Amino acid sequence: MNVHDHSLDPKPVVELLGIEKSFPGVRALHNAHFDLRRGEVHALMGENGAGKSTLMKVLTGVYQPDAGEIRVDDAVVAMHSPQLAQGMGISIIHQELFLMNHLTAAQNIFIGREPRRGMGLFVDEAKMKADAAAIFRRMKVDIDPAGEVGEMTVARQQLVEIAKALSYEARVLVMDEPTSALNGTEVEHLFEIIRDLKAQGVGIVYITHKMDEVKRIADRITVMRDGEFIETLPAAETPMSTVISLMVGRELTDHTRASGAGAGEEVLRVSGLNRGSIIRDVSFALRKGEILGFAGLMGAGRTEVARAVFGADPVDAGEIRVHGKPCRIASPRDAVARGIAYLSEDRKHFGLVTGMSVRDNITMASWTRFTQNRIWMKDGALAEVAKEYVARLKVKTPTIAQETRLLSGGNQQKVVIAKWLLRDCDILIFDEPTRGIDVGAKSEIYEMLKELARQGKAIIVISSELEEILRLSQRILVMCEGRITGEIDGATATQESIMTLATQRDSEAA
Amino acid sequence: AQETYFPIIAKGFSHQFWQAVKLGAESAAERNGVSITFEGPNTEAEIDKQTDILNAAIAKKPQGLGFAALDSQAQVPALQKAADAGIPIVAFDSGVESDLPLTTCTTDNMAAAAAGADGLAKAIGEEGEVAAVIHDQTSATGIGRRDGFLNRLAEAYPNITVVDVQYANDALKATETIKAILQAHPNLKGIFASNEGAAIGLAVALKETGSGIVGVGFDSGKTQKDAVRAGELLGSITQNPVGIGECVVDSLAKALAGETLPTTIDTGFYWYDATNMDSPEIAAVLYD
Amino acid sequence: MTETTLAPAAPEKTGFLTVATLQKAVAFVVLILLLGFFSLFAPNFAQWSNMVNIMQATAVNGVLGVAVTFVIISAGIDLSVGTMMTLTAVIAGLILTNAGLPLPFGVVGAMLFGGFMGAISGACIAKLKIPPFIATLGMMQIARGLALVFSGAKPIYFNDTPSYYYISSGSVITRLIPGLEVPNGVLVMFGVAIAAAVILNRSILGRYIFALGSNEEAARLSGVNVDMWKIVTYGLSGLICGVGGLLISSRLNSAQPALGLGYELDAIAAAVIGGTSLSGGRGTILGTIIGAFIMSVLTNGLRVMGVQEEWKIVITGIIIIAAVYVDTVLRKKA
Amino acid sequence: MTETTLAPAAPEKTGFLTVATLQKAVAFVVLILLLGFFSLFAPNFAQWSNMVNIMQATAVNGVLGVAVTFVIISAGIDLSVGTMMTLTAVIAGLILTNAGLPLPFGVVGAMLFGGFMGAISGACIAKLKIPPFIATLGMMQIARGLALVFSGAKPIYFNDTPSYYYISSGSVITRLIPGLEVPNGVLVMFGVAIAAAVILNRSILGRYIFALGSNEEAARLSGVNVDMWKIVTYGLSGLICGVGGLLISSRLNSAQPALGLGYELDAIAAAVIGGTSLSGGRGTILGTIIGAFIMSVLTNGLRVMGVQEEWKIVITGIIIIAAVYVDTVLRKKA
Numbered sequence A: 001m002n003v004h005d006h007s008l009d010p011k012p013v014v015e016l017l018g019i020e021k022s023f024p025g026v027r028a029l030h031n032a033h034f035d036l037r038r039g040e041v042h043a044l045m046g047e048n049g050a051g052k053s054t055l056m057k058v059l060t061g062v063y064q065p066d067a068g069e070i071r072v073d074d075a076v077v078a079m080h081s082p083q084l085a086q087g088m089g090i091s092i093i094h095q096e097l098f099l100m101n102h103l104t105a106a107q108n109i110f111i112g113r114e115p116r117r118g119m120g121l122f123v124d125e126a127k128m129k130a131d132a133a134a135i136f137r138r139m140k141v142d143i144d145p146a147g148e149v150g151e152m153t154v155a156r157q158q159l160v161e162i163a164k165a166l167s168y169e170a171r172v173l174v175m176d177e178p179t180s181a182l183n184g185t186e187v188e189h190l191f192e193i194i195r196d197l198k199a200q201g202v203g204i205v206y207i208t209h210k211m212d213e214v215k216r217i218a219d220r221i222t223v224m225r226d227g228e229f230i231e232t233l234p235a236a237e238t239p240m241s242t243v244i245s246l247m248v249g250r251e252l253t254d255h256t257r258a259s260g261a262g263a264g265e266e267v268l269r270v271s272g273l274n275r276g277s278i279i280r281d282v283s284f285a286l287r288k289g290e291i292l293g294f295a296g297l298m299g300a301g302r303t304e305v306a307r308a309v310f311g312a313d314p315v316d317a318g319e320i321r322v323h324g325k326p327c328r329i330a331s332p333r334d335a336v337a338r339g340i341a342y343l344s345e346d347r348k349h350f351g352l353v354t355g356m357s358v359r360d361n362i363t364m365a366s367w368t369r370f371t372q373n374r375i376w377m378k379d380g381a382l383a384e385v386a387k388e389y390v391a392r393l394k395v396k397t398p399t400i401a402q403e404t405r406l407l408s409g410g411n412q413q414k415v416v417i418a419k420w421l422l423r424d425c426d427i428l429i430f431d432e433p434t435r436g437i438d439v440g441a442k443s444e445i446y447e448m449l450k451e452l453a454r455q456g457k458a459i460i461v462i463s464s465e466l467e468e469i470l471r472l473s474q475r476i477l478v479m480c481e482g483r484i485t486g487e488i489d490g491a492t493a494t495q496e497s498i499m500t501l502a503t504q505r506d507s508e509a510a
Numbered sequence B: 001a002q003e004t005y006f007p008i009i010a011k012g013f014s015h016q017f018w019q020a021v022k023l024g025a026e027s028a029a030e031r032n033g034v035s036i037t038f039e040g041p042n043t044e045a046e047i048d049k050q051t052d053i054l055n056a057a058i059a060k061k062p063q064g065l066g067f068a069a070l071d072s073q074a075q076v077p078a079l080q081k082a083a084d085a086g087i088p089i090v091a092f093d094s095g096v097e098s099d100l101p102l103t104t105c106t107t108d109n110m111a112a113a114a115a116g117a118d119g120l121a122k123a124i125g126e127e128g129e130v131a132a133v134i135h136d137q138t139s140a141t142g143i144g145r146r147d148g149f150l151n152r153l154a155e156a157y158p159n160i161t162v163v164d165v166q167y168a169n170d171a172l173k174a175t176e177t178i179k180a181i182l183q184a185h186p187n188l189k190g191i192f193a194s195n196e197g198a199a200i201g202l203a204v205a206l207k208e209t210g211s212g213i214v215g216v217g218f219d220s221g222k223t224q225k226d227a228v229r230a231g232e233l234l235g236s237i238t239q240n241p242v243g244i245g246e247c248v249v250d251s252l253a254k255a256l257a258g259e260t261l262p263t264t265i266d267t268g269f270y271w272y273d274a275t276n277m278d279s280p281e282i283a284a285v286l287y288d
Numbered sequence C, D: 001m002t003e004t005t006l007a008p009a010a011p012e013k014t015g016f017l018t019v020a021t022l023q024k025a026v027a028f029v030v031l032i033l034l035l036g037f038f039s040l041f042a043p044n045f046a047q048w049s050n051m052v053n054i055m056q057a058t059a060v061n062g063v064l065g066v067a068v069t070f071v072i073i074s075a076g077i078d079l080s081v082g083t084m085m086t087l088t089a090v091i092a093g094l095i096l097t098n099a100g101l102p103l104p105f106g107v108v109g110a111m112l113f114g115g116f117m118g119a120i121s122g123a124c125i126a127k128l129k130i131p132p133f134i135a136t137l138g139m140m141q142i143a144r145g146l147a148l149v150f151s152g153a154k155p156i157y158f159n160d161t162p163s164y165y166y167i168s169s170g171s172v173i174t175r176l177i178p179g180l181e182v183p184n185g186v187l188v189m190f191g192v193a194i195a196a197a198v199i200l201n202r203s204i205l206g207r208y209i210f211a212l213g214s215n216e217e218a219a220r221l222s223g224v225n226v227d228m229w230k231i232v233t234y235g236l237s238g239l240i241c242g243v244g245g246l247l248i249s250s251r252l253n254s255a256q257p258a259l260g261l262g263y264e265l266d267a268i269a270a271a272v273i274g275g276t277s278l279s280g281g282r283g284t285i286l287g288t289i290i291g292a293f294i295m296s297v298l299t300n301g302l303r304v305m306g307v308q309e310e311w312k313i314v315i316t317g318i319i320i321i322a323a324v325y326v327d328t329v330l331r332k333k334a
């Protein structure tokens, strides 16, 4: 299964030597090394905030290093702009999506280098669409090149980003957590493409927090910690546990699967939820003290159900009972007032107020609890709890006054989680709670979720990682095309049993 | 010795009327060997801005001050400051309700507009429907000209009905307004336009619609003069703005020389049409 | 493994008058409602001659609306369109009357000068990183002041160039189809609109305008020369303001240097009523033209009805809000 | 797991006059530069009486700037501040002169009415989803029209309420410190500014205003009653416009119904020159006050220098752009 090409050209295409980079209050990179050879997949690993994205932004000309050397084909270059990197055949899929929401998929892919006609003044839309369609075919994904990107789910947007990077025909391709929003199928297709690219001699930098992916496609692994280079290892000979201990600096306890025990009274019952063809007759119940997993393929409708229950979107029909009482939830405010929390899958747009501080983001859902006479903010108290949660979740930030947009992706995710933990709702809906979170932090979050369940919270976890669903859930609901196609007990569920239900389409059922 | 300096503060500066006042003031300044500045707010509504202009002018410690108050009462306290500083004040265009100004170089907007009403009424046989387009609903000039026109018609011409009075503050808006009025009132026999912009709009609207109704304008300016000469407009009223400007500076100079001034100096107004506009007396008060 | 589901492909939005565009331009409904209302309640409103009035009254605001639409889609704003129009009119006057050059020089000169001044705004925004609101607010003042300086604060008349009057007020159509009296100014507006729609939807510039408005940072990281295209966008806006300047000065047969302040808000309102989003990335030229028509139908209708000035102002305010509300509601339904 | 790196805590930005705020308000440098320039080149500029002129000329724009700062930080815009000021002045006139009620009724009535009208704008924006630009453009017209309707298009004088004049033009300070003649209007402006800064930085409303301006959707999904807080924000803006209305009408001892158009652009310019970001989420009250001072120093200085009116306009435009440029450059360096 593993693809290890041993006829590698040992001479690096690009080399990063002794890179230093500091931001106000943060030393993001210190003596970082990295090199990439032709036709290899080089995994870059490290905890959240280890400096992986920053290092790659230095390589691709987004940031200028404070010190250090970038070599391309053995020549030192000053990588002063993204365009220059592209010109040298280095392209990148950024961790945070950089898409133009009002443009179509094809327009996004070819932005800046549209095929032209009419003396170069006009865009050849037809050719562009055809070219985009060809890339999507190659990726084996079904995305309409003429569809507006803003209307697509995060997963599809990520696929568009990948298509865009592929379209550059680069010889060095950096993938910064390309699969964080993808499901099994899409990941498989991506791996096929990566194998193709390798065969063509393209060098690939692959950043991920998913260990199984690394195991399957990486040739070499470089581990970073706190902005520093730790070690480069051949992937084939290195057990993942070694990589993990290098990353976090200690051994991780092994994970246990959740048991079906401990569930108490019913706290949430959803019946007959409908919204167009996106949510179709969804009914389920959630009990105190349990973790209910929602599994499904991309676009199955899990997020939509969660948003509907949370009052973020209107529904056509359906009844929601909280603690047995039917209630009308017309807005997130109603939901929060009834003790329902929803952690969005899209932290940048729906989770964080990126321009505000860590303190304000953590406390935002609870501000009303920290006021004097319901008017004046008790900033001291806010700072105190914020510090407490920063410590508890090990959020890596210079101060709680730091703007959240300056945190690394995984640390941003922790801030959003902290927000809902602080709000202390009874019903927690976590949509992709560990997206972009490193292995160490991940198992801590798993433990935390289990602990919350033990304390009597009712938790829904939506995840595209079957591993995660299997590890956490006492019960698993599987969705496909807006319907719930089945329920499996967490103790007996397998990847296969979930996938069977997740692909039970109307046509096949009929 | 220090040069004698008079700030002249008008109600505006970019309109033709105020430019003509400025012209008069400048020529008188040259004649009297004094220096002046000529300022005004953007619109005749910005009374507080005019007060700020006045305050800045007083700060310059001038030897005299010309002031055309946008509001006859509201700016008296600001003028008091000038008087307290011993600065002679000459009011112009319209007066202030106070005896602070040594004199007022004024022009009677009501009477001038009444002359326009007379001209219009005669031309339509003293009966039928007429309308008016006024350049400003709230300024002293706008109100004076509107009421002068309307009152005169109400008093002297019982068979004339005023079917519409609308407001438009530039030539383009006046054009569209007058065309809409013509549309709404097909039996209309005459229109009065209360300043140069409105009169340009009147001329353009009549030309564009090919309507033969009687148009009467106000102020001067090339478009209006050409239209009057060509018979497209019946006639117009002009207020001798150049004369006003001269009067202000001359009066201030006289005051400095110790002369006593009459409480008001009427600079007059003139009705002009194709028949008399080339007479020397009228031609002298018209401007392009 | 199974395929992911594919939603039915959305209709394409490209042309100036495709079904999709029309659907988007729901402002049309508001326009029809207004026309219906005034036809019923304003005597003499529903006559061809008045429709010509309305078209003619739309021309200037429509052209300025088109100018500002480009800028707004790029997530900017242009407050200088009104006074820029005035300044270019003055320039035309200087060229034709003061310098006595032939007509084409005046036309081209006014437009180029507008484009040049617009490009300066664009450079302030792109290179000096001044927010568009401030850069064009400054430019609004600069253009206004320069118009007064260049003209000596006096109107410049075009009496020496009799043909100038025909740019706006002659009627080529009447000569072709006697009886159908549509003034040239209206044709110019439609011409500008069609050219603008083609540029916006088909050209590279149009593509980058949408890209800038959607996510400037993404465009920059993709290698788009963001600064240059911003300058071009504001330059284009200025150039179109030049057309506006020609239209208004031709109609009044004079360049009036004091006019123009406040026209920017009407132009922006036309664009937004027509569905252009002030946060950028979304908008159509057709919508803007309809928006401009809504505003002039409203003004004309209220004038024909003879509604009192103060109430006219109040009603205009209410209808602007209502028009956008209807637009929002219909758009959501569509 | 490794420890989180905790650099020395950055100073927190909360107060009105903390070092951090002052550092942010780099517009201050521009103000000093302008004052220095005019002191050197405009005779009689640097005199206490002229400083009083400048302060007095700043009061109204400063207060309106504060009103619009709240709204802009919440990622909205308020074009109605100018005419809303006028409308509230007229309301004060109706209460005091026409109805003959005692002074406090007029003061409170004007402010409450402003708050009410502002809340209506806010409701249009929050509930009907009208873009703020359009909702407040409509409100600008509505307020202007209503001011004319209520006043009968004539000024309302406050001659029956002699104490009214002291709101703006008396001087409490002179009574306390003879010789130090600072008009009350200036004190009112500073009072409003301090109250506003406290609200913005210390109150839950202020916190929500920043959250709305940074990411409204994230705030909504955190259970924040986004609609209500928007309405409150615009209501507060309207209420502060009420203070502006009192100031201007007290200064002119009359409510002038036609005034106010165009004041909104000055107010917005003051806020932006002071470093408030038009895309929301960033801004300070102190910055706005400094911005307002920059504008009035500029106007006053050019007047005292006796610069020709048309050039004054051009220079003002240039300096507005330059001021924001300096601000941008210094901010980047800071």
Ligand SMILES: Nc1ncnc2c1ncn2[C@@H]1O[C@H](COP(=O)(O)OP(=O)(O)OP(=O)(O)O)[C@@H](O)[C@H]1O
Binding pocket: A023, A024, A026, A027, A028, A046, A047, A048, A049, A050, A051, A052, A053, A054, A055, A095, A396, A397, A406, A407, A408, A409, A410, A411, A436, A438
């Ligand atoms: N523009 C910036 N300003 C300030 N600090 C920054 C900036 N960009 C990154 N950092 C900081 O630099 C450090 C490294 O961040 P980086 O994004 O490279 O981490 P990462 O390894 O990619 O983490 P993750 O796995 O969470 O994506 C973090 O502490 C982050 O907060």
Ligand SMILES: Nc1ncnc2c1ncn2[C@@H]1O[C@H](COP(=O)(O)OP(=O)(O)OP(=O)(O)O)[C@@H](O)[C@H]1O
Binding pocket: A151, A152, A153, A154, A155, A156, A181, A278, A296, A297, A298, A299, A300, A301, A302, A303, A304, A305, A345, A464
């Ligand atoms: N705003 C929208 N308008 C129209 N369709 C939408 C919208 N948002 C989502 N959809 C569609 O609704 C369906 C369900 O999407 P949803 O995001 O709930 O899926 P999911 O199961 O959470 O998958 P994932 O988050 O992994 O993409 C998809 O087909 C998606 O394309």
Ligand SMILES: [Mg+2]
Binding pocket: A052, A053, A054, A095, A176, A408, A409, A410
């Ligand atoms: Mg990262």
Ligand SMILES: [Mg+2]
Binding pocket: A302, A303, A304, A345, A431
């Ligand atoms: Mg999802």
